[in-house]
Amino acid sequence: MVSVTIHATTHDYDVVIGKDLRNKVTELIDSDYTSILVITDDKVETHYLNEVASSLKENFEVHTAIVPAGESSKSMRMYEKVLDRCVEARLDRQSLIIALGGGMIGDLAGYVASTYLRGVDYIQMPTTILAHDSSVGGKVAINHPNGKNLIGSFYNPTKVIYDIETIDTLPESEIRSGYGEVIKHAFLSDEGWSKTLLEVDIQRVTKEQLETDLTRGIHVKASIVEQDERETGLRKHLNLGHTLAHAIEAELGYGEITHGEAVAIGLLFMMKLSEEVVGAELPVKEFTEWLKKNNYPLSLLSTLDSEHMVERMLWDKKTVGQEINFVLLKKISDACVLNVDKKEIVKQLNLLKAEVSGE
Template sequence: MRNLTIHSSTHDYDVLIGSSLRHQLKDMVKKEYSKVLIVSDSVVADLYLEDVKAAFSNAKVSDAIVPAGEGSKSLEQYGRLLDKCIQEQLDRQSLIVGLGGGMIGDLTGFVASTYLRGIDFLQMPTSILAHDSSVGGKVAINHPQGKNLIGSFYNPIQVVYDTETLQSLPAAEIRSGYGEVIKHALLSDASWYDELKTQLLKNVTTEDLEDHLMAGIKVKAGIVEEDEKEHGVRKYLNLGHTLAHALEAELGYGAITHGEAVALGIAFAMRVSEHKLKSDLPILSYLEWLQLNDYPLHTLKSANPKQLVHRMKWDKKTVREEIHFVLLKEVGSPVVERVNDEELTEYLEKFLEEVNHIEQRN
């Protein structure tokens, strides 16, 4: 088992990574709770819910299951979970457990942060993607106008990452997770990025995965400990996300996974970096890596640049209606730059044309 402690402004919490940890929860959760609500989705619940319920045998345990997919990060499901908290009479000595991927962690954390002005919650990620979202205290739900527009900063008491649960992930979820892994490499370490760029995701081993998860969490931990509320360097973690969030909203939540959208958004951020900063970035080899690993470049074929720019202006990173873009001077050297609408539309048109040519060649 691997352990990393995250230092936040409210409390320190441990991230535990290892195999079969769901069966060891009783020894890991340090506080006694009289009531526990486990929130999961319709796919994960069938696989792991009973294991986690058994770990809290000394408490009154209830569960709430939401439909799988990004569409459940909604006001409707948020309200339904609050109703469940009230029905179960959870109090401030109760615990909410988020058992699932990034959607479950975000939704559950937001419920925990607002019910009774905040009760304890435990993150139990079951996706690679959630190595990013489970650390750092950002919790949120989506609005039809944009992703994560309703949320707060609220840290879990612990993150328990059972790598055994990752063995059931479909290919799209592995791609999704590595969209965030490669983002962390691009933000921090050229040699790690070069290593990942040679990786065929279908050949990733359990040992590779644990190494990559821990490395990614360390990158994020270092950034969020310096800037917890995103006033400065934490903005760098939004690399690729400006276009990604616009794509997710435009295509419909769930049509493309979050990490797949981030991976495509990173390619665009590289191109914008070349235009704005005259950066020399490995974009062609990065696009080849996306193709080799079946990232859905085809979803960009019918994209409308002006509509995507409109979506970007609703993004939570927009300030005074100006889009602030995370760019790269080089691998490991991110910056934030303002990009106006006209520039962005021009860059996006060129990028979409480039991607469509690549798709046509294949």
């Protein structure tokens, strides 16, 4: 078992990473909570809710709230339904909410916890690789029909309990998705780790490698959010690869591609753009090979219109005039934020599309 302490502005909290934690969760929780509401989705429920609830029932009164799996549950409607459960279960200020699931559940349950009774404690129990990212840093949110994460707050958990055995049941596309964010953390922080990852076949990754990668990813995220929790500067670097990723997700329609797969494609574009705009020398060839070997859906790019994607980027709140704010790499582990003209982006996107489809 590994433990990483996060120094947030409101309080310190531990991220505990290890095996079989779902069956030992009671031992990892303060005993003075009056009752617990476990919020999960209907896929994670079938795999892990019984074990988590059985462990908790040894010491606590336990309630559950189960929402349909998928991004569409991060909605105002589901937020209201879960709040209804909190009221029905008579949760009080000494109650605890547990978010058992991926980033969708973490964001929804975290937002419920941040607003119910003006805030009750909550614990994240991530069950996806991607959630190594979303469970740390205190951003919680739900979506509005007009945009992702438009309604939310900063609200840190009291603990993160990460049972890496739960990753066993993840479908292949979600493993790829999670590793999209893992490799982003590597590119932001460490050349040696990036090289190691580029040799990994993510379908055959061992528990030990997974634990190492998730722990390193959490360290990178923690060190950035500890310095800039409210995203006034450095935290922007975590958007590496995300400008194009958000445009791809929006163009395809949410749910057509996983977030991390879109990020991985966004990272490849970021590398190309960094070479062009800041003269960086990056492992573009190796990364392209890695994406192909691991079946990232690069071919989707050729179905998308470059001008449309750039229009999507221009709607983004981070845009200035006709220039788009990009996080680029001067080299691995050295990021910068630059405004890039939209014409240059269209040109580079067309080049990438031609390259990807020509091979």
